[in-house]
Amino acid sequence: MEHYKVKEISVLLTNSFANRVDRMKSSDIRELLKLISADIISFTGGAPDPDAFPSPEQLREAIDYILANREKAFQYGITDGLPSFRESIIKFMERQMAIKAELKNVLVTNGSQEGLEVVGRLFINKGDKVAVGLPTYLAAIQAFNLWRPKYIGVPVDKDGLNTFTLEALVKKHRRTRKPIKFVYVVPTGQNPTGTIMSLERRKHLLEIASKYDLFIVEDDPYGFITFRDNIPPRIKALDDEDRVIYMSTFSKIFAPGVRLGWVVANETVIKHMSLAIQAINLCPPNFNQYMLKYFLDKRLIDNNIPKIRRIYREKRDAMLMAMDEYMPSEVNYYRPDAGFFVFAYLPDYIDAKKLLYYAIEKEKVAFVPGRSFFVDGSGYNTMRLSYSLPKPNVIITGIERLSRVIKDHIKRGGS
Amino acid sequence: MEHYKVKEISVLLTNSFANRVDRMKSSDIRELLKLISADIISFTGGAPDPDAFPSPEQLREAIDYILANREKAFQYGITDGLPSFRESIIKFMERQMAIKAELKNVLVTNGSQEGLEVVGRLFINKGDKVAVGLPTYLAAIQAFNLWRPKYIGVPVDKDGLNTFTLEALVKKHRRTRKPIKFVYVVPTGQNPTGTIMSLERRKHLLEIASKYDLFIVEDDPYGFITFRDNIPPRIKALDDEDRVIYMSTFSKIFAPGVRLGWVVANETVIKHMSLAIQAINLCPPNFNQYMLKYFLDKRLIDNNIPKIRRIYREKRDAMLMAMDEYMPSEVNYYRPDAGFFVFAYLPDYIDAKKLLYYAIEKEKVAFVPGRSFFVDGSGYNTMRLSYSLPKPNVIITGIERLSRVIKDHIKRGGS
Structure with missing residues (x-):
């Protein structure tokens, strides 16, 4: 065993990954x-409350549906997700979220974390500036870190991300060699503060994005977990310039154990995301997509x-x-x-x-x-x-x- | 809409991704x-033949088992995969593949493609040398390309990867600033040639790895899809220096629609892979793992x-x-x-x-x-x-x- 040196794995790691591991250590x-x-x-x-999970009875119905589509449900799928499942998501968004999308704008992911991973992969060159809330979702930072961005922190208060401070920061960084490239925001049930970004700020954020040519990553896992009336629309629903990359997940309104989320964005963004995900894990599981499709089409998720x-x-x-x-x-x-x-x-x-x-x-x-x-x-x-x-x-x-x-x-x- | 420039997404893409897209174009x-x-x-x-998929009857039994574990099956899981599922994989490998492993050596992936992705992420710095067969599996190249390795092609003949040529190439590149870092090989049912690497060459490959301190990535999706007697053991089963990162998938012996594969490697490698996958998509789906666990424990996969x-x-x-x-x-x-x-x-x-x-x-x-x-x-x-x-x-x-x-x-x- 004297030759054996491969165990010194830290020597073999890529620079960017070793850097990340150091930070985690x-x-x-x-x-x-x-x-x-x-x-x-x-x-x-x-972790969601198991009482919020689908009932065994409903699940058995879904299994009947999956078995009726067995040859497809067990086969390889398409990187973007099954078209029929994406159609079901589109209808769900239309009736529940006022977001309009076509098939070419929607991509299924293995949980919304995969959306964050792919945003990092596609858009963050080392040193690129990304604006995020102070505080913001830990796992988004973890996903982006591998690509070594420079974060610009923007204060969060009871009305969500402070867009006035954001605008000042955007202006300031425009005068440097590297302007801010995109803004990452969790507008509803901000993680970790639980705040809801006001309608005024949502509109202001879109104005800033338009004026200074940024894009917005809207992460919306808690969009349905709301405890008051008058929840403002998703930023994506207000986005008439196609600047928002919207992502959500079925983890909180169905169950995390199926690992399914989705992204809505500009057709070109979706095409590139699809290329990236193809190399990561080929496609999301067809079996799970058929299950969720049943729950969406029967409005069991809506009703729950x-x-x-x-x-x-x-x-x-x-x-x-x-x-x-x-x-x-x-x-x-x-x-x-x-x-x-x-x-x-x-x-x-x-x-x-x-x-x-x-x-x-x-x-x-x-x-x-x-x-x-x-x-x-x-x-x-x-x-x-x-x-x-x-x-x-x-x-x-x-x-x-x-x-x-x-x-x-x-x-x-x-x- | 005159401000709108975000659509020119190619300008925003990261260097490494844009480079990859160009190659694909x-x-x-x-x-x-x-x-x-x-x-x-x-x-x-x-794509596998649907006749090879699990039967509806067996699947219904598995669903009963999943529902009996509903609270866990629908919940978030562990990045490495459920310990009880990994134990089932370990027993399967012991009885069917002569591979011995402990829990700390096994990681569940979203299909074996994810294993390839993570190998690239962990080990390939731009310009690092990776030896692969001529020809070799297309999607491995696609997964590695993002990290911009330099490939060293090694001829494949009817006995698989030619290890004599490999050794000569390893020697040659040791004299350069960048020696070959690892060898990627599909020893059984090589994609695309369908060849089986001989036992002598498998042993020789391990000797080369030991002598020149390389590691080996053994990709084994077709290890059970064999059409003759005297199939040599997996390279991992012969690996007493822990140099092999072994990966396989349930896509060909169960069904691709559940997207589950696994990796067996040195504990340190597994720990780093786990950190990487956590940022990509948190964890593989618990639901699917419970399903496969049922099929493994009842030996339904073995029997099929x-x-x-x-x-x-x-x-x-x-x-x-x-x-x-x-x-x-x-x-x-x-x-x-x-x-x-x-x-x-x-x-x-x-x-x-x-x-x-x-x-x-x-x-x-x-x-x-x-x-x-x-x-x-x-x-x-x-x-x-x-x-x-x-x-x-x-x-x-x-x-x-x-x-x-x-x-x-x-x-x-x-x-």
Whole structure:
């Protein structure tokens, strides 16, 4: 075995990937979260509530439908997704989202993460500037990082991404060699703040994109997980210049276990995305597409949306009620109108990562430290609390426990 | 709309992707194959025969099993794949493939294409040297191309990749600044030649890898689609230095419509692959993994292998018989012992791409011109004929038609 050196894999890794692994190593949150065992109340991941999943009866009907199309359902598919499934998505978008699209504008993905991956692959050269929220969705940053962009952070407040600051930043960077190339935004149920971008800002964002020739990546996993009236239309529904690359997923309105999402964009963008995905994994699974097609065509997904909203609203309410009750006044947090998360700011002398150790060890409760959601290295005193999976009574117990750890920390001045 | 410039997407594309698109544009085969309509006999894709797919009865049993595990089957999974499914794969490999692996060595992928994608992402820096067969699997080249390697072509003959030439090339490139980094090989049912690499060469390849510190990517989609006795063990089964990254798929022994494959490798390689895939699409679908787990644990896949072999052997026999009968003596071809394809050499004054136009237009028969399988730009006079999908009598008719076009071309001296 003396010749054996291949194990020193770090030497063999590509520059861009090794760079990325280094960045990930520097964060040991992943390792920390491995400590989570069954007796810990976890507010970490954004896993949906199984009560929101399709019923076994409906699933059996869908299986009959799949078996009636067995030869196609088990065969290789088309990279863009089955045309008949994309037609079903188009009709769903028309009736539920006011988005109009043709077949050539729609691409099926293995979860919306794959849409993010492909956006990075197609559009980010090393050093290209990408505007994102402060904070913004962690896994989008992870997907983009491989391509080594330069992030321009744009503050998020209760009305979503602050487009006035964005415009100032766009102007500023236009005067450099590299203008901002695109804006990544989660307008409804922003991850992690749970905010909904106002209609005015959505329109303003489109104006900025038009005026300065940017494009917009609209990530919309929580578009249906909303808890108030008067939700503004998707940015894509307002986009008459075809500047928006819209992506969504069936993970929250059906189930994540089938890994299906979709992208709506300009025909040329879709063509290039298709070329990219062909090299990644050829095509999404036909079997799963037939399943979802059945649920869409029978309007089982449409009909399930009110129930899904109720499930998460109840949990959101439980978490907010418990936080109002137990959290010390030094802790501030958003009151989410959509999505799966409450995002909280601790006093600035508290490091949320350090707090997490204590929370897990002493009170058996876990959360995601917020720092990874900030591309500017800030947010060390923030935390994301997911209410999507635990039952309401468990949420209340968990928040009570977490409040104790925080109070204790505040008493000791954060050490 | 006068501001609108985003449509000029080619300007926005990343350098590496634009480069790749240019290469793809230069080949118009894709466009040509779009001409294929229902009345054309197609020997193009490598789609499995639906008779080889799982039976509806077995599938319904599997659905019962999935529904009994509904909460997990519909939930997000782990990037590496469900541990219980990976355990089922490990047992399958032990009893069917003499490959020993532990959980930490196995990763589930969205089809084996994703394994190729990730190998490229992890290991290919621009200009890195990768040894591949002449010819070799087209989609591996496509997956690697984005990362811009330099290919070193190694001749393939009836015993597979010529390892003596490989060793000479490895030696030669060791004297340059960039030695060869890894060897990509499809040892059983080589795509496109259908050859089986001999045991001696498999051993020699491992010796070369050890002596010159390379690693080996063993792509094994056709390992069970074999038509003779004495199939040598997988290279991975002989690999006592952990130098082989082994990848396979359930597409040919179950069905491509579920998009599941797997990788077996060194623990460190698997860890990095997992990090890469997490950013691409988070995880493979739990639903599909539960389905396959049922089929593996009940040995339904094991029990189906003899039938699958019979299906493709009959088709291989039909194609070879028809070629022996109808093809002019100027056409030479491999007699495949495994896989889905017959690979043929036309007289060197015939351009197979040009021939394809005539074949589709005049005789309504299609094939894949072989040039794309050669990284050195040769092979313009070769063609790959897939026998996996059409019925035996259709194969015979198709070959008869194709032979007419070729004879006609030979008569006219290739013009």
